Amino acid sequence: MFKFFRDGFYRDYIILILVTIIVGAAVSSGVAWAVDSYFGDTIQDVIGDNGEYDLILHVREASKEAALRELERIADQQFKGAVINQTISVAGQANFLFGFPQEAKTEDTFSRLPSIFNGVPGLSSYTVIVEPSVLVRGVHPSVSQTLQQRFSQLDGVDFAFKDGKNMLVVLESAEHSKAVMNEIREILKEYQVLEVRFPIGFEVDVQKTAHAVMEVLKEQAKSAKLSNVSSAEYGEELDALMKTLVEMRHFLLSYASKVKITLNHNSNLVVGEQIIVQGMSEQAPIKGESIAPDHVVIEVLDVQGNQAQGMIVSGSIAEAGEVLVQAGYKYHSDDLVGEPVGEVQLENERYRLNYAISESLRLLEELDELSVEAAVAVERADAVLTTFQEALMQLEVLQVQMRQLNEGLAENGAQSTSEQLIISLFLNGLLKNIAKSGSEGAAEYGLDSLENLDVASMRSSLGSISEQISNVQEIDVQAIINQIVDIRDSLPELDDEEIGKSVRLVDNYIGGQVIPGERIQILVENATIDEEKVEPLIREQLDNQYLNTYTISVGTVNPDTRTEVFRILKEVRATIAGILSIVFVGVFLMLDHASIFSTLKWIRANKKASKNRLVRYFNPVMILGVIVGTALLTATYTLSRAAIPYVSMSTVLIIGAVLGGLIGMFSEKFSPVHADEIMAGLSLGLSNVQIMHEIVIPASRPGLLNLLNRTKQRF
Amino acid sequence: MLKIKGLKKQYGKQIAIDGVDLEVKRGETIVIMGPSGCGKSTTIRCINRLTEPDAGEILLDGQSVLSLKDEELRRFRRTIGFVFQQFNLIARLTVLDNVMFHLVLAGIPRAEAEARAKQALAKVGLTGSEKKYPSALSGGEQQRVGIARALVSNPQLMLWDEPTASLDPILVGEVLEVMEELVQTTKTTSIIVTHEVGFALKAADRIVLMDRGRIVESGAPQVIFNDPQSEIGKKYQRLIAC
Structure with a gap:
C-alpha cells in the first residue's frame, strides 16, 4: 500500500504536512494574537496608559454627572492636576478613571482613599490600579502591619498600603517589579499560618486549644516564634463584640443580686464552687439531704480570706430591699446539701435599682409640686413683709404721736384730754404685746427693737429664694421623669437565675472564645512546619481524629492589575491558539488527509490480501492517521505557543492521535474516492503521483492539498 | 501474441477464476461470453493487472506481464486499451481532455495529443463534442468517449469489459456499431467481454465461453453456437434460436 508514496508522492505529502503545520500554527497564533491585540487595545482604552490612572471609581449610572462634579471638586480642592476620565459603563455602573498628580501619590493619599471619595454621589466601590505596583493578595491580618513596614523598606519600593485584604506595593519604576516581587516572595516565606480546622458543630475553646497546638509545634520547631492569630481575621468586628460582651457582663453582674459570704474558719471554698442557701424556701437546707426546688444555688466568683463573693446561678431571692442573711452550705453535684460554709448575705440589687428609680420618680414629682408651693409661699412672705413694713411705719407715726401726747400731758398736766390719755395707754399696751410676740424678752425693746429688724435683707433673701424656685420650675422635670420611666421600663426582666446563666455564657465566650465548628490559626515565624507531619501529633494532643491541618500563606504575590489583566489575556491567547490548533488540524485532516487516506484504503482493498496476518487485520491507514494527527497537532500546538489550561502536552498528543485515527478510520465519509476514475x-498507465495530481486531489475537498496541487496539476 | 496459463483469482473465499488458459493471436478478436460472475471481467482485468491474479502466467509477446515492475507495468498499460462497463470518465474534464490527458501525461506534446484525441473522437462520431463535459452526454456518447480514450494511444491490445452493459437498449446499438466498425477497420487485437450474442456473431473471430471461473468452450462463433459442447454454449444456442 505504501508503495503509493514511494512513487514520489511522499515529497508532496511531506510538503503538505509541513505547510499544514506552518499554516495551522500561523493561523492559530495569528487569530489568537488578533484577539489578544483587540482586547489589549480595548483594555488600554478602558484603563488608560500605563501609570496614567490610579483608581477606577464605580458609580451608579444615574449619579454619574453628580459624581463627576464631585470628583472635579476633589481634584480642584485637594489634588490639583489630577486626571479624571469617564470610561465605559457596565451593567448600570459608570466608571471614572482618576489619576492623582505625581506629588500626591503617597502612602497617606492611598491610605485615605475611603475618606477622600466618601462623598462621591452614587459611589459603590473603587478599584486601585496604581502602577507600577506589586499586588499582595490575601494578606493575613496578623502580619499586615509588619509586612507593610517591611515591604516599604525594600529597594525600588516607593510605599506600600493596605487595600482591604490586599496590600499594594507601589514601585519607583516598573524595572524593579521582578526584583521586588522576588523579595516579597522571600519575605512571605518567612511566615506561615498553620490552620487547624475542626469539624462543623465542634466547639473549640480557642485559647486552650491554641495553647495545646502551640505546645506541639514548639516541639517540632524550637526556634519558631508562635502566636495565636485565630481571631485576627475577624478583626475589628470581633474586638467590638468582645468589648460589648465585657460591658454587658459588668451590667449583668451589677444588676444581679449581691452575694457576700463570710466563711467559717474551717471552710475551704474556691472559685467556681457552688453553695446552697434557703432563699425563699420554707425549709432550710439540711446537710446530707436533697436540695429543695426553691433553694438558691450560688457560684463562688472570688475568695479573699474569709470573705467571698458569688453569683446566684439557680433560684431567686425575694423582691425586697432588706439584706437577707442565711446560712450557706456546699452544693454537691449529687444534689445533696453539703457541709455549712458560712453566712451568706444576699442583697437584691435589681429590687434596689427599681426601688431607687421609683423613689426618684416620686421625688421628681414632689419636687415639681414643691416648687409651685414654694413660689406661692415666697410671694406670701413678701406680702407679709410689706404689711409688716407698713404696720411699722404706722407704729412709728403712732409713736411720734404718743411722744407728742406724753409731752403734751407732761407740759399741760390736766390739760390733756381724757381721750388722749386712753389712747396713750392702749398704744403702750399694744406695743408691748407686739414686742412679746417677736421674741422672749423683747418687751423691753419695744418698738425700737421692731425698728431694728432688717426687712430689706429679708426681702433680698426672699428674692433670691424666689429666683432659685423659678430656676427649679424652669427645669423640665417631666422630661426627666419620662426618661427615667423609659430606663425603668427598659431594664431587663431577668431573675437571678437568668442573669447567672447569661453571665456564665458571656464568661465562656470571653474567656474561652467558643467558636463552633471553627478553626485555630497559629502564626509561625522563623521556621517552616510540615502540616502533614504535625497533623497526627495535634490530633493526638487534642484527642480529636477529625481535625485537619493546613498551611496558609500570609499573602500571594501578584503583579498589578494591568499586568494581571494582560497575563490573563496571554492565557486567553494561548487557549484560543490551542483550541484553534485542534480545530485547524481536525479540519486539515478532514479536507486534505482524508482524501489521501481514502485513496490508500482503496489501493489496499484492490491489492492482493497480504499473507502477513498482522498487516491483514491491522489497519495501516488508521495507524498513518494516528501518526500524522499526532505530528500535526503537536507541532502546530507548539509552534503557535498554545496552552490550554489543564491540558498537558501528553493530552495534546492523545487528542492528535485520536483525531488522526478517527479521520483515518472514517476517511471515506469525509472524502470519498472516485474509484472508477x-x-x-x-x-491508462498513469503513475500514482499522476493519479493523485490529476484525479484524486482535484476531485477532493478544497484545502491546502488542493491549493498546493495547483502548481502540479496539468489538467 | 497473448498467452494466459492457469490464471487464478480468489476474492476471500469466493473463487473468481480458476485456472484460465487462453491464447490470443495478433489481430484476433476474441469475445468472452458467459453468465454473470463467471470470471470474464476478472480475466481481462488481470491481463492489464487492474486486478492482481493470485496465480498463473500472462505472457504478451513472450514477456511476462505479472513480473512487470511499476514503471514497466505503466508502460505496458499504455499499450493496452481498456473500455470500462461504467465508462470511467474523469467527471471534471471535458471530452477532449478526457481523451488526450493521459497522452500529455505520458509526455506527448499537447498539440499532438489534442490532434490525436480529435481524430479518435471523430472515429467514434463525437466531433463537435470536445468541449462538453461527460455529465452533458448520453450514456452511449460517454461510452464512445471511453472508447476514443482507449483508442487514442493506438493500443496493441484492446480490452472491452462489457461496454454496453450499462446502457439502455436504445443506446446499445450506437456503441455496438462503433465497436464493430473499429474491430473491422483497425484490426487491433481485441478481447471483448459481452453478452451481445449478435455482436459476437458478427465481430468475433473466436468465442470463449466461461462458466464458474473456467473456460468451458472456445471456438469460432458458428461452431460454438451451432454445435455447442458445453451447457452454457447450449443455452446460447437456444437463445439464438429464440
Missing part, C-alpha cells in the same frame, strides 16, 4: 487512470 482512479481505475481509469491506472488502466
